[in-house]
Amino acid sequence: MLNSIKSVLLASLLVLSDMSVGRSESRNLSPTNTIGDILRHPAFSGYAPRVLPWDDRRYDEDMTLNGLQKLLPYHSAVDVQTVLGGLNRIIDDVAGGHQVFYDIYSDEEKRADPTKQNTGLFFFRGKPGAPFAIVSPGGGFAYVGSVHEGFRDARTAHYRDLGARYLLLSETTLRLPVLKDLKRMWMHRQVEGEHPQMAELRQCLRRATYPATIESLVRSMPINGIFTHSRTEGRSSARHVTECNPVFSAVMQMAIRGELDVDLANSLSPSTIVTRRNAAHA
Structure with a gap:
């Protein structure tokens, strides 16, 4: 009899344990929940x-979701309830047996190109x-504002009877290389x-044959080097400034002026x- 009671109690505990796991899996978030x-x-x-939003910083895991605005410095009007709606939609979908997050690249591709590490696809059915709709949120070229832009817009689109696919890409991969080149051009x-x-030199470039690579233009120009020396030293001490090529500078200047396309x-x-x-486009 005692063994039977133990068996019943053990079975009851197992059932309660399974129910607890289910509740944990589907537990919705509220403003008082934390980043942790x-x-x-x-x-x-x-x-x-x-x-x-951030790939390169540690989070204060004790911060409540009421303070989420602090994680999105380049966004305004961050509404916690709207953010929670998107997050809880993901939780509900997962609890319903649906996969929401999909990796875009394989582990091998990520190892070969680390910039692909922080990417993925959130699929709102x-x-x-x-x-x-494919939603690619911004973040001031510093972070990805998924919780404010992506999930919210995807959720809104879903309730308009559109299935929304939310594509999470690294802004560093997408935009920073171009911005760095534009900054370099401006310099x-x-x-x-x-x-x-x-x-x-710019006159010589106007007479050059195009299309051409920057390297071929450097090699073909009569002036393709800068030498410098201090005021107290003679010309014999001049050194070649390899980090600043005048042909490259001239090409950048003409691109800024609209004479050339790079x-x-x-x-x-x-x-x-x-x-x-x-x-016609110059």
């Missing part, structure tokens, strides 16, 4: 950091065969007091293609 609750929530297992802009031969699809390099802009 998101990071440890079973529904976000394996991708919890992708839910939050809609009606089969319905149109879908080579024409300024007062430039070397008088720069004007001659391919910014990839980072600037000797193999970058330069073309002459049509007169």
Whole structure:
């Protein structure tokens, strides 16, 4: 008899344990929950950091979701209830047996290119065969505002009877290379007091044949080096300034002025293609 009672009690405990796990998996978040609750929530297992905006900083896990605005400095009007609606939609979908987060790249691809590490796809299901939206949220080129822009917009689109696919991409991968090149281009802009031969060099570039790579232009120009020396030293002590090529500077200046087009699809390099802009677009 005692053994039977023990068996019944043990079975009851197992059932209670299973029910507890289910509740934990589907437990919705509220404004009083913390960042740590998101990071440890079973529904976000394996991708919890992708839910939050920053890739390169530690979070205060004790901060409540009421303070979420602090994590999104380049966003305004962050509404906690709206954010929770998106997060809880993910939790509900996972509890319903649906996969929400999908990796885009394999582990091998991520090892080969670390910039692909923090990417993924959040899939908010809609009606089969319905149109879908791809939402790529911003973040001031510093973070990914998923919780404010992506999940909210995806949820709104879903309730308009559209299945919304939310694509999470690293802004560093998408935009920073182009911005860095534009900054580099601006650093080579024409300024007062430039070397008088720069004007001659730009004239030579106007007579060059295009399309051409930056490297081929450097090799073909009569002036392709800068030498400098201090006021107290003679010309014999002049050194070649290899980090600043006048042909590169002239190409950047002419691109800024609209005379040349520079391919910014990839980072600037000797193999970058330069073309002459049509007169109508100059």
